[in-house]
Every structure is written in structure tokens, then in C-alpha cells.
Amino acid sequence: MNRYQTLTVDGYEEVVRCDNREAGFAAWIAIHNTNRGPALGGCRVWNYGSDEEAFFDVLRLSRGMTYKNSLAHLPLGGGKCVVRVDLGRVDRAHLFESVGEFVDTLGGRYITAEDVNSTVEDMAHVQRSTAHVATVGASGNPSPFTAYGVYCAIKAGILYTRGRKNLSGLRVAIQGVGETGGRLARLLASAGCNVVAADLSQERLDRLRSQVDAQVIGPADVHRCRCDIFSPCAMGGTLNHKTIPELRCALVAGSANNQLLNPSDGHLLDRLGIVYIPDYAANAGGVINISCEIDGEYDGERARIRTARIGETVTEILHRSVATRLPTSVVADAMAEELFKLEKVA
Numbered sequence: 001m002n003r004y005q006t007l008t009v010d011g012y013e014e015v016v017r018c019d020n021r022e023a024g025f026a027a028w029i030a031i032h033n034t035n036r037g038p039a040l041g042g043c044r045v046w047n048y049g050s051d052e053e054a055f056f057d058v059l060r061l062s063r064g065m066t067y068k069n070s071l072a073h074l075p076l077g078g079g080k081c082v083v084r085v086d087l088g089r090v091d092r093a094h095l096f097e098s099v100g101e102f103v104d105t106l107g108g109r110y111i112t113a114e115d116v117n118s119t120v121e122d123m124a125h126v127q128r129s130t131a132h133v134a135t136v137g138a139s140g141n142p143s144p145f146t147a148y149g150v151y152c153a154i155k156a157g158i159l160y161t162r163g164r165k166n167l168s169g170l171r172v173a174i175q176g177v178g179e180t181g182g183r184l185a186r187l188l189a190s191a192g193c194n195v196v197a198a199d200l201s202q203e204r205l206d207r208l209r210s211q212v213d214a215q216v217i218g219p220a221d222v223h224r225c226r227c228d229i230f231s232p233c234a235m236g237g238t239l240n241h242k243t244i245p246e247l248r249c250a251l252v253a254g255s256a257n258n259q260l261l262n263p264s265d266g267h268l269l270d271r272l273g274i275v276y277i278p279d280y281a282a283n284a285g286g287v288i289n290i291s292c293e294i295d296g297e298y299d300g301e302r303a304r305i306r307t308a309r310i311g312e313t314v315t316e317i318l319h320r321s322v323a324t325r326l327p328t329s330v331v332a333d334a335m336a337e338e339l340f341k342l343e344k345v346a
């Protein structure tokens, strides 16, 4: 049986903890802001080392979703669910049905979706207990949209900084060629880019090289590669005080979440004259696609058109950054805040 406890956290609309001893999990839902609409954010499942760690994660991630959803102009707020569980020791169907009950207690103010360690199949179990779940079918895998959004961000970045409409002949170093990075590599190769790829998985590199002509580089060296564009598409924190001075690129844009280890890293990139396209602006294609499922009847073409608007957002960020002499990371945060703090979207 789920037991609930409401927690008061400054700056958050609602934070609730759920414990279910029989099902073997603890979970937290944080609703950061709903000024633009119900809070959308995935359900992250992780065997956290402590409750504090899980709690910290749900606060950080739900806030990030407010910024991402707002900057993408979606009529959605930011929220997240994290589940602390050892997946090897629980009945998965029961777990996700119980998570669905938890989501349902928020009456639609929070909409869940898949995330790290939770799948579309798991969301079908969540759906047995609540209607407030996206990605149960029609919109499918978000990765193609995420990759396409990053591609649009890169095109806008190159147009703004170099006045070039095409990417032909540009060298792009991609860190991680999985679901999103692999697709991005294919899009860029089709546009005439020279792709340099790094991954920890030889299988993923082999697959990519069977599809496009890509040069392979070691994971430790990819950020040092001389190139036009460096694209972090693996894990977060890869832009930090150690790696940034080693970059030999003009532009950074990728799918990875939380690319900057610290906010000061956005300032460092700016000081070094490297144009950084903020991660949550570039990688919003997946959530834009999901929002098209929430909207009513899903239409893949509409999702693609909306994803392409990431290019306009990137142009606006770059324009404001030049005009105000502020780093793009600071500008993007301010733009998102304008969009979610002003007024409720009707």
C-alpha cells in the first residue's frame, strides 16, 4: 500500500513522498512550476544510495523540466518523479502500477513519461492506475526527435555565427553515438559533414560505421579533437574547468542533459569565445514530440515541424547573447524564466 507525505520545499509548488514497503520502493514527485500548464517530466528509476540523493535528484530534475518545457514554448510546466528501488528485487508490473497510483493522487497536475530505467512498457502498467501518463504509444521513441532538434540547433548556430546555410565540409566530433548521437551523426553526414565519433561501445561505433563514413576517436580525446562543432551526446558534466580549456572547436551543441558541470562553466566557454548552445534548448525535441501526444491526436509531421522551431529559439539566444554580452547559458535561463514566470498560459 502506498503511504504519502507532503513535503514543503521553497521554490516548488508541490513535493510528495510515497513509500510502499510491500512493493519495495520509495518515490518522490516534485512539481516545480505549473504556470504554463501541467508539469511534464519522466519517471526516473534508480537504485539511489540514499533518500537524500533521490530527493536532491527530483528537485534538480523537475526544475530543469520547467526551463526546458518553457523555452520550447510548450503549454507545460516542469515536474519529475524519481523512484528509489532495486529493480532486481521487485515485481516490475506491481511497481509501476503503484507508481501510477502515486501519479494519480496529483489529479493531473503532474504528467509522467518514461525516463532512465523506465520504458514504454512500464508506462503501460502506470496507465492501469492513472490517465496522467504520456508516451504509452503514439509518439513512440523520442530519440529521433531529440536528434533532429539538435541538428536544427546546429544549423541555426552555424547560420548565426558564420552566415552559412549549409553544413557541408564542417567537421563534427560526437561524444556518444547511441540513440540520439548515432542519429545525429547520420543527419550530419547526410548534410555533408565530416563526422568524428567516440563511444565506449565498440558495437555502437561499428553500427555507425556500417551506415556512414565516420572517423573514430578515443573517448578520452574526443573533446580535444580539432573540429568546427563538438557535440556531447553521452552523459552530463562533460563541460567543466578541465575539459573546456582543451576544446578546439568553435561551437558546442549536443543532446546530453546537464552538459555544464557548474554554472560558471557557461561563463568560461563564453570567455574563450566558444559558442555554447544550451543543452535544454537543443535537446527539447523529445519532449516536444511527447507534448504532441498530450495535445490530442498524435501527428508525427506536426511534431517534426514544432521540433524544427528549436532553430528559432537558438537564434534568439545567440542574438540576445551578443546584444547583452552575457553567456548563452545565462541568456537561455533568463528567456525560460520570462516564459514561465510571467503569467499563466490560458
Ligand code: NAD
Pocket: 142, 143, 144, 146, 175, 176, 177, 178, 179, 180, 181, 198, 199, 200, 201, 204, 219, 233, 234, 235, 236, 255, 256, 257, 283, 284, 286
Ligand atoms: P544512449 O544510452 O542511447 O547513448 C549514449 C551513448 O554514449 C552510449 O552509446 C554510451 O556507450 C556512450 N557513452 C557513455 N559514456 C561515454 C563517454 N565517456 N564517451 C563516449 N561515449 C560515451 O543515450 P541517449 O538516449 O542517446 O541519450 C544521450 C544523452 O542525451 C543523455 O544525457 C540523455 O539524458 C540525453 N537526452 C536524451 C533524450 C532522448 O530522446 N533519448 C532526450 C533528451 C536528452
